Amino acid sequence: MLSPAILTAAIVNGLLTGAVYALIALGLTLVYGVLHIINFAHGALLTAAMFAAYFAYRALGIDPYFAVILLAPAFFGVGYALQRFVIGPASHGDDRNMLLVTLGLAVVIENALLFAFRADTRTVDLPYALDGIDLGFIFLPLPRLIGFVTVFAVTLALWLLMTATDTGRAIRAVAKEKLGAELAGIDVAHIYAVTFGLGTACVAIAACLLIPSYYVNPSAGNAFVLVAFTIVVLGGMGSVPGALIGGLVIGVVESLSSLFLGESLGQIGIFLLFIAVLLVRPRGLFGARA
């Protein structure tokens, strides 16, 4: 039953899925690296973006991959506004409060979606969803391939942003030494909001990439985000390469444990890994001291 072909297929599929996980984790790790908090609203924002992508397709006929162009900036704005006008002021600078505020937002967003759209599961049926590249021993679905490539494009774009622009430099400065950055004239509240916006934009792009292959319902985001937490912790909080490598690894781990243990227990594999990493090496593979 476990021929090399099946194993390879599982691994490759794991990598393809893992790339999108990595993108979700990237948003999370970016926010942690700069604001030093875990954004508990990350999952809810992903769900919201998935709904947005779904309706963009259903109501406006926009292909999810093109919807990226609309939704990424839109959600950047949403994230910016949330941090600037809600989370920042509400937390009064206290980390514990920020945790609670993001949790509160998560509850609001998720349940607002539940209230508005009920709990029914919806799917998007793209005409080319079942197309793909057939390599004989393995079939690579087109949506997942596009997803894989997009993730790397986004990562490259982010890297360029961080290294080659003033905003990127400001973000890195604030991440390293907030007081110093403030003294150098950087508007920290603005940078925090920009970072949050970028994290939310990542999630919006990921949502568009996920739509063709997954279902949409109000708790969809949660499932992905707990995986994202695991990746971020494994790869190291605040580390971009960590998020990428961690995402790919987790994708493969999930794929293999689903193969050996079945769907639901496969999920447990990830959680147990998560707890183990937190207990044994909280800073993960590439992160700084927790």
Place this chain on the structure above:
Amino acid sequence: MKEFKAVAVVVVAMAAVPLLGVSNVTLNFLIVALMIALAGQGWNVLGGYGGQYSFGHAAFFGTGAYVTAVLQVRYGVNAWIAFALGIAGGALVGAIVGGLTFRSGLRGSYFALVTLAFAEVLRILASVAPVTGAGVGTLVRLDLRPASLQFQSRAAFYWMILALVAIALIVTQRIERSRFGVWLVAVRENEDAAAALGVNATAIKLIAMMISGAITAAAGCFYVQYFLFIDSGLAYGTWISIEALLTPIIGGVGTVFGPLLGALVVRAMGEAAQLVTGGEAPGLDLVIYGCVLVLIIWFAPRGLMGGLTQLRSRLFRPAPAAKVGHG
């Protein structure tokens, strides 16, 4: 004994409620509110006094519930004993989770994450394990006799949960005035400074977690006796993790009556939402809870009790004169 005056007054006043001829609907509302208050009282010990914010208190609630249910249904254990063992189960889970996480020095965001993860792992396990009834859940046989900890009258259930809440109030108050409580708060305020004064922070946090787990587990045990059904989503779902932390925060973290006040307010809001939308609005109550959480943190971080204390001191005491002299 004098210090328990306030608790006694509140408990006696609440005990009188069923005697006033209120409807079953009202009683049911109060019973559920008190059960949530109990869960919140557990969270409050660890989060309010200890400053360790757990996002996975469902782990304790669910354990209490399942232990109580499964022992009765599968092993024929007497309900009272099963209840007590459910509470012990909560303390045990607290010891395990606390032992693992505090030893590793996890704090803040990481602690919140780990507790969330533990609750999720338990939920998934419960949804597939045969002993818990897997996806179908566990039904406790109807047997309306006190010996099975089930009662004909709703009032009896009300007094039962009220008694549990009263015990938790007293436990909380005793903690506040004890060495353990002062050390717990010290650890919350500044762990290093506390260590320098001889406080074993890890041990203190661990004990707090066990007490916290036991109290919240009691709420889970009660749930099973009252509703006679439990499944993985009800036992370990995020709904109870959220309500357990929401009620102390709204009512006032680190205060004795905060969770009770918060639970009544939160449940009232939930009921109001149901009434307004005619019960057709899944999720609306949680939307309101989430908004209130954000608003409370924003504008009234010390919760309702904090607001009440401020009000009282403004009404009964003039502003203290500025002191001149060496600081």
Place this chain on the structure above:
Amino acid sequence: MAEPLLQVERVSRRFGGLMAVNAASLAAAEGRITALIGPNGAGKTTLFAMIAGFLKPSAGTIRYCGEDVTGEAPHRLARRGIARTFQIVQSFGGLTVRDNILVGAYLRHAARDQALAIAEQVGGELGLGSMLDRPAATLTVAGRKRLELAKALATEPKLLLLDEVLAGLNPSEIRDMVPVIRALCARGIAIVMIEHVMQAVMSLAEHVFVLAEGRIIAEGTPSQVAADPTVVEAYLGHGAAARLGGAHGH
């Protein structure tokens, strides 16, 4: 002579490639005030952190009352009788002054009444009597330093590590604090103090250790140490001793 209460033997601490403390040795006796001085960045607070258990030494031994306590946790050392104040005051901001001291008092007295009495007493001794009900966060710098001291004292220590307890105080506040410290050592407490305020060091300390770049470069009575050219160089730079010596016809 009786064995010193505290014996630090060739203790070192490295952080990555940096040797913050390099084979430093010092001793402190009961009822005496020992000073640890040195230029900024010399490693004094790191050394304190190791004695108080907040850092593990990379090498060396720390003996207290004759027992090896190297690497023991801070709360254990506090129970043994080692108390410390922090350079950057670490109080329990949200609690009242009384409750702050109470945390320390509870170490030796489990009963609330007793501990409260001790807290009041210690608070009074340090001039905080009128402020016991105020939130700790509302005290002035001098008040907070006294509170730091009060908290540590409430644990009834045999060895008290004072990290720059006089920093940030104006001259009259320093003048008020000096007799307080002296009174403590009269009670039999061994005091090791890190200080930059030289007048206090000279008038209070019976024995002085000088730490520079992680090493102990001199020890002796205050006047011995003040006259030591190596010490002068450490503070004022290479060749300063010779220049000063020449100017004063040494």
